[in-house]
Amino acid sequence: MQDQATTMNSNDEGTRGSLKDLMSLAQNQECSFVDSESKSEGTVFVAQGNMRGDFEVTSETGTLVSHVIVKNDEMYLWMDDAEDGFKTTLSAVEDAAEEISESSPTYSNSVDLNQDVDYSCKPWAGDNSKFVLPSNVTFEDFAAMMEEVSGSMQGELNVSCEACDNLPAGDAQTQCKTALGC
Secondary structure, eight states: OHHHHHTTSSTEEEEEEHHHHHHHOOSSSEEEEEEETOOOOOOOOEEEEEHHHHHHHHEEEEEEEEEEEEEETEEEEEEEOOOOEEEHHHHHHHHHHHHHHHTTTTOOOOOOOTOOOOEEEEOOOOOOGSSSSSTTTTTEEEHHHHHHHHHHHOOOHEEEEGGGGSSSSHHHHHHHHHTTTO
């Protein structure tokens, strides 16, 4: 991974790497990507061990704009125009993604911190305001729900989708179902 982190420090050069690789960068970077396979694109900012990603995913139903901030091993995720978001740890996200991919290998809409994407990176001054959580979003603890989903999964994705019904109706349920591809 050290070689990958060193490679990704190149100025304005295209490189291939994962979100996890970006988070390990020692220097402040702004990286952008377009992934035609998943119909997604975004910009990732990395500074002082923190990361922010702003992403757009296009599907038949429209374009979903999401944001993620990672600091101190805590991950915060929210969608545009939503009042509720989720918070969890990176390890919980990785564990859930691994269990989902094992039980449903064709399921491709989960967050995969290890998926390689082509990035274009350049040095960035490191504006700390990028890592401030939005004050108009309430963050729910997603780790507890992910544990429930993981424990109840028996090889069928619809079990995961049903877990979203345990959240309060509205934005929380919608974001959960969107994140799980329901």
